[in-house]
Amino acid sequence: MTEQHAQPHERRILGTELLWAFGVGVLIAAILSVVVFTALTRDINPPSNVERIDPKTLHLSGEFAEQNLGTTVARDGGVTVRIITTQFMFAPRCLVVPEGRRVTLRFASPDVIHGILITGTNVNTMVVPGFVAQVYSEFTHSGDLLMPCHEYCGLGHSEMWATVRVVPESEFKPDLDGRVACAQR
Amino acid sequence: MRNVERLCLAHFWVAFAAFLAAAVLGTWQMWVRSPLGANVGTPGQYFLSVTAHGVSMAYVLTIFFIMGFGYFVAVTALGRPLPGKLWAWIAFWIAIIGVVMALVPILMGQASVLYTFYPPLTASPWFYIGLVFIVAGSWIWCVLMLVAMRQWKRDNPGRPVPLAMFATVANSVLWLWTTVGVAIELVFQVIPASLGFGQTIDAGLARTLFSWTLHAIVYFWLIPAYIAFYTMVPRAAGGRLYSDTMGRFTFILFLVYSLPVGMHHLLMDPEHGNGWKFIQVLLTAFVSVPTLLTIFTVTASLEIAGRLRGGRGVFGWITALPWQRPTVLAAGLAFVMLGFGGFGGIINMGYGVNAMVHNTSWVTAHFHLIFGGSVVIMYFAIAYEIWPSLTGHDHASSAPLRMQLWLWFLGMMVMTLPWHWLGLQGQWRRIANFNYADPIISGWGPLVIVSLGGGLVLLASALLFVRNLVILHGGPLPALQRPLYALAVHPPQRVPAALNGFGLWNVLVLILMLLAYGYPIAQFVITPSPGAMVHRVH
Numbered sequence: 001m002t003e004q005h006a007q008p009h010e011r012r013i014l015g016t017e018l019l020w021a022f023g024v025g026v027l028i029a030a031i032l033s034v035v036v037f038t039a040l041t042r043d044i045n046p047p048s049n050v051e052r053i054d055p056k057t058l059h060l061s062g063e064f065a066e067q068n069l070g071t072t073v074a075r076d077g078g079v080t081v082r083i084i085t086t087q088f089m090f091a092p093r094c095l096v097v098p099e100g101r102r103v104t105l106r107f108a109s110p111d112v113i114h115g116i117l118i119t120g121t122n123v124n125t126m127v128v129p130g131f132v133a134q135v136y137s138e139f140t141h142s143g144d145l146l147m148p149c150h151e152y153c154g155l156g157h158s159e160m161w162a163t164v165r166v167v168p169e170s171e172f173k174p175d176l177d178g179r180v181a182c183a184q185r
Numbered sequence: 186m187r188n189v190e191r192l193c194l195a196h197f198w199v200a201f202a203a204f205l206a207a208a209v210l211g212t213w214q215m216w217v218r219s220p221l222g223a224n225v226g227t228p229g230q231y232f233l234s235v236t237a238h239g240v241s242m243a244y245v246l247t248i249f250f251i252m253g254f255g256y257f258v259a260v261t262a263l264g265r266p267l268p269g270k271l272w273a274w275i276a277f278w279i280a281i282i283g284v285v286m287a288l289v290p291i292l293m294g295q296a297s298v299l300y301t302f303y304p305p306l307t308a309s310p311w312f313y314i315g316l317v318f319i320v321a322g323s324w325i326w327c328v329l330m331l332v333a334m335r336q337w338k339r340d341n342p343g344r345p346v347p348l349a350m351f352a353t354v355a356n357s358v359l360w361l362w363t364t365v366g367v368a369i370e371l372v373f374q375v376i377p378a379s380l381g382f383g384q385t386i387d388a389g390l391a392r393t394l395f396s397w398t399l400h401a402i403v404y405f406w407l408i409p410a411y412i413a414f415y416t417m418v419p420r421a422a423g424g425r426l427y428s429d430t431m432g433r434f435t436f437i438l439f440l441v442y443s444l445p446v447g448m449h450h451l452l453m454d455p456e457h458g459n460g461w462k463f464i465q466v467l468l469t470a471f472v473s474v475p476t477l478l479t480i481f482t483v484t485a486s487l488e489i490a491g492r493l494r495g496g497r498g499v500f501g502w503i504t505a506l507p508w509q510r511p512t513v514l515a516a517g518l519a520f521v522m523l524g525f526g527g528f529g530g531i532i533n534m535g536y537g538v539n540a541m542v543h544n545t546s547w548v549t550a551h552f553h554l555i556f557g558g559s560v561v562i563m564y565f566a567i568a569y570e571i572w573p574s575l576t577g578h579d580h581a582s583s584a585p586l587r588m589q590l591w592l593w594f595l596g597m598m599v600m601t602l603p604w605h606w607l608g609l610q611g612q613w614r615r616i617a618n619f620n621y622a623d624p625i626i627s628g629w630g631p632l633v634i635v636s637l638g639g640g641l642v643l644l645a646s647a648l649l650f651v652r653n654l655v656i657l658h659g660g661p662l663p664a665l666q667r668p669l670y671a672l673a674v675h676p677p678q679r680v681p682a683a684l685n686g687f688g689l690w691n692v693l694v695l696i697l698m699l700l701a702y703g704y705p706i707a708q709f710v711i712t713p714s715p716g717a718m719v720h721r722v723h
Contacts, residue, residue: 009675044537131456
């Protein structure tokens, strides 16, 4: 191919590449729009509260002391569940949540890195020692769900799981302190 | 080739020995986790195996393969002797010492922290120091690649660096940036803790530093496959590279965008704010650009080959391609796996779906398909392509080569498609055994067994691969000299300096890293998080 033919041909190649690049740009813009749209309209955001807590003392006092673990209903009706994730168990091992109501889940680890998911839902967070991990969700069906530790935390990792018991509103009965536990049923 | 054959072969055989051992371990792990292996193995053995599998595949196979391939490209693409061959051997032995130092504690069960560490869990210090040695050896390789390019440019002023070498140097620059994160984590946090200095570790900081390395390392693994896509595949198909400039641009984009995106591995972490996560998701979206550009350029190059071979019509050029040639077949299979894996990757990027799939089998499936599938199948193709010039013997028949590639593809699909589905069902990762008596878990059993079948096919393919290479060392057929790298449709006479070196792009990487990681790392200094107690596993 002579020099004067090469120039227009190279420009045509560049033209096809720019057309493709434009398509790629549209695709990326569309994907990012979905991320931004769901974040703004449906509040779909990653768990990012950046709240520090000392892993060495969190069990001694405050919200992760033994008597405060599990499900609590505040005076305003807000449901919060506090859970300690530790090698190789959850405290408590079973938690009760009401069906169809917003529930806030708060996790803290006194030892190593853990993580949780609840099967069949999009509840998912890492639990990093030094930080409180917080997620919220609304459970749409009653029944028992599995909540395993999903991050390697040592040789007993495979045995670390808890049960999430979703109960209909009629069976969700807090006691006088606003507390609900699995054994009450 | 001038006497670098032994150097290249030494690197490749270390890589492939680690690969074969890791393939055996991986298959064993799948058996243990399946309903068929319910009473097999202890958790101690299982996590020892996972650690050995991860370290072998992610560090030993990749680093040694990439170093060996880099030396090969430097000599063949630049057409001149390798500078500093003694240093290359020193780097090799430093890395070998590192492998032994890391392997012994792993096999003794004193380093079962997986290849991603998870401090405040701490292993035997020898494990981490061994990994530092492997990386130190690879840093010498990076310098040698830069020196080789510089010397060639000095002797060929104004001429464009051949694309294969340009991409290899891009990868070595990328690797120098990539390893800084994990090096800081190991040298300043984990190794002191494992030696007994200090009782606590800032786990959030350690995760953040590791995330710096964790995504870019995948592109370090992947770039040799892309070098083959741009140079060896069009040549093997009998065509030309559609655009040399687009190739350069692609490798530059990999260098720039694969680094400031690692926090997408921390989307579900509590130690970073939403805004920083969003910035890195934004940059993550751009890292799909070089791959999408590659698909276009390589497909166009193959179309040229197909039409030169008489293919007509919109799709006729596809059937006209020489699919019986292993390199062309491998590229086709790699593209299919890249399609599935890339689609999965775009899904992982969105917050909403990431919350469903984070730390489930979906993610395991995603990276096995992209790395174990697309990338490793191109490692096979590269080995088949260059083994004749390394050993001096040619393949007697390409049938066993094609058979091996097909087995790898089928095994990978049969293994990973069920994993994707199980991940959506909530099957979580890194588990030594599942309680199949549980009503939620029992339904997963059949699919787990199907994926084990895929694992067995992969193991058969791995064995056949090693056999196909071993027999060339004593083969009867002398190798023919043939070109390795495709010419471009318009071979570049001159390219702008920005497309012929990396100075400008290093500045851009620095700016993007400061933007994306500056505050997220600084926050741990500004407001130190309470330390987590060191937990020894040995």
